[in-house]
Amino acid sequence: MKISVVGGGYVGLITGACLAEKGHHVTIIDIDKEKINAINSARPPIYEKGLEELLARHSGKNLLASTGYESVRDSEISIICVGTPMGEDGSADLKYIVSAAESIGRELKNSGVYHVVTVKSTVPPGTTSGIVVPAVMSASGNNPNIGFAMNPEFLREGIAVDDFMNPDRVVIGSDDKKSGDLVESLYSDFNIRILRTGLVSAEMIKYASNSFLATKISFSNEVGNICKSFGIDVYEVMEGVGLDHRISPYFLNAGCGFGGSCFPKDVSALIHLAKSKGVDPVLLRSVLKVNEVQPLLIIEILKKRLGDLNGKRIAVLGLAFKGDTDDIRDSRAVPAIERLIMEGVDVHAFDPMANENMKAVFPEITYHDSAAGALENADGCLVMTEWPEFSRLDKEFDKMKKRVIIEGRRILSIPDAEGICW
Ligand SMILES: NC(=O)c1ccc[n+]([C@@H]2O[C@H](COP(=O)([O-])OP(=O)(O)OC[C@H]3O[C@@H](n4cnc5c(N)ncnc54)[C@H](O)[C@@H]3O)[C@@H](O)[C@H]2O)c1
Numbered sequence: 295m296k297i298s299v300v301g302g303g304y305v306g307l308i309t310g311a312c313l314a315e316k317g318h319h320v321t322i323i324d325i326d327k328e329k330i331n332a333i334n335s336a337r338p339p340i341y342e343k344g345l346e347e348l349l350a351r352h353s354g355k356n357l358l359a360s361t362g363y364e365s366v367r368d369s370e371i372s373i374i375c376v377g378t379p380m381g382e383d384g385s386a387d388l389k390y391i392v393s394a395a396e397s398i399g400r401e402l403k404n405s406g407v408y409h410v411v412t413v414k415s416t417v418p419p420g421t422t423s424g425i426v427v428p429a430v431m432s433a434s435g436n437n438p439n440i441g442f443a444m445n446p447e448f449l450r451e452g453i454a455v456d457d458f459m460n461p462d463r464v465v466i467g468s469d470d471k472k473s474g475d476l477v478e479s480l481y482s483d484f485n486i487r488i489l490r491t492g493l494v495s496a497e498m499i500k501y502a503s504n505s506f507l508a509t510k511i512s513f514s515n516e517v518g519n520i521c522k523s524f525g526i527d528v529y530e531v532m533e534g535v536g537l538d539h540r541i542s543p544y545f546l547n548a549g550c551g552f553g554g555s556c557f558p559k560d561v562s563a564l565i566h567l568a569k570s571k572g573v574d575p576v577l578l579r580s581v582l583k584v585n586e587v588q589p590l591l592i593i594e595i596l597k598k599r600l601g602d603l604n605g606k607r608i609a610v611l612g613l614a615f616k617g618d619t620d621d622i623r624d625s626r627a628v629p630a631i632e633r634l635i636m637e638g639v640d641v642h643a644f645d646p647m648a649n650e651n652m653k654a655v656f657p658e659i660t661y662h663d664s665a666a667g668a669l670e671n672a673d674g675c676l677v678m679t680e681w682p683e684f685s686r687l688d689k690e691f692d693k694m695k696k697r698v699i700i701e702g703r704r705i706l707s708i709p710d711a712e713g714i715c716w
């Protein structure tokens with residue numbers, strides 16, 4: 295099938311590359327020229343396991359990239375994957391969605407070929423029918439050959455290719471059968487459960503899924519904080535809790551909280567949606583509250599161990615919002631470093647992949663190429679990201695003045711680290 299993917303970020307690029315791997319002819323459209331050039335030269339603009347190989351196999355062949363929307367006219371499906379960032383009031387900002395929908399609509403003017411516009415971006419319920427449909431229809435001169443669908447994406451960064459290729463489920467929302475059927479045909483050889491719903495349910499499933507996962511994490515963190523005060527190991531507790539198949543063992547890892555481009559943004563958007571209808575989302579508000587406080591707790595523990603932090607040298611290991619990515623969006627390291635700077639700390643940071651990205655946020659701190667470099671002469675150390683390579687650290691901590699090590703993620707394998715909530 296000929297497919298146009300609009301937006302070549304994490305979701306669009308993975309979607310495009312994976313659909314090319316499935317044999318489709320894909321054009322990725324993005325307004326960012328650098329990204330387009332990178333994709334066309336088979337250079338991944340983001341780090342994602344397996345992406346380089348996919349681009350090497352398909353770029354310039356059945357995977358093309360362009361800053362123009364011309365390919366839409368020739369495609370049977372366009373998939374909107376542009377960003378829906380958090381607005382100032384916590385709501386989802388839909389300006390990129392509107393502009394993408396209008397551009398798609400313009401290309402479909404007078405086209406006699408049936409085309410389905412599919413929204414994959416995370417959007418509030420009602421967006422596809424209330425914003426995308428009118429924008430496309432008006433720009434296309436009310437072309438009757440256009441259908442609409444909503445196909446939320448559940449991939450995780452770091453293992454995005456594997457998640458896209460082997461999802462737990464595919465959700466396809468449509469208000470007419472023909473549109474949904476065409477999108478479903480994209481997944482015909484995926485051998486997984488496909489759930490067909492209306493447009494608004496598909497949109498809401500994404501928010502409810504992310505909010506539930508975020509709730510599991512905040513719940514574990516709260517239980518962890520209680521456990522720590524009793525000297526109980528929350529990881530042992532959650533192992534026991536997660537053995538109940540009604541709960542499952544996943545997303546119960548306590549620590550310094552959830553970051554990333556999705557959980558904080560999507561929980562905030564759902565809170566905003568609830569309030570707009572006069573519903574008070576008590577639980578979701580608490581999920582965010584626990585998450586805001588959690589990274590600051592690690593600083594409190596550090597203070598208990600070291601006293602006044604002013605002038606102290608502190609190593610921060612891990613800047614990415616989780617392991618296996620260079621993405622720092624809403625990383626829990628950000629509020630922690632902000633607080634350290636406020637306390638007058640000399641911050642020495644290391645991340646295997648995210649140093650460069652963090653330099654744009656905190657140009658004033660010192661970055662190192664290795665954990666050992668950051669730990670040299672440090673008074674204390676905070677571990678903020680679950681990078682697997684941190685589990686091999688031990689002798690490196692001997693470079694510190696004294697081994698005062700606080701973990702925000704359960705990743706170290708040394709006996710003398712103190713956990714944030716264990
Ligand atoms: N990142 C994830 O893990 C993930 C997973 C599932 C769903 N989502 C959702 O998918 C959507 C995209 O997220 P992302 O992380 O890929 O965002 P991103 O910021 O990495 O990428 C968005 C891309 O869209 C491009 N863009 C913006 N306006 C455009 C336009 N008018 N035409 C063409 N391109 C345009 C930008 O240049 C950018 O490259 C969001 O709604 C997000 O919530 C993200």
Ligand SMILES: O=c1ccn([C@@H]2O[C@H](COP(=O)(O)OP(=O)(O)O[C@H]3O[C@H](CO)[C@@H](O)[C@H](O)[C@H]3O)[C@@H](O)[C@H]2O)c(=O)[nH]1
Binds near residue numbers: 416448452544550556
């Ligand atoms: O038990 C856990 C699991 C995760 N995290 C943290 O939660 C955040 C998010 O992790 P993860 O869900 O693995 O990463 P994302 O790539 O943000 O993926 C989430 O957000 C995506 C965007 O919507 C969804 O598609 C995915 O299904 C959803 O897992 C990270 O900071 C993790 O450190 C924990 O603290 N404890």
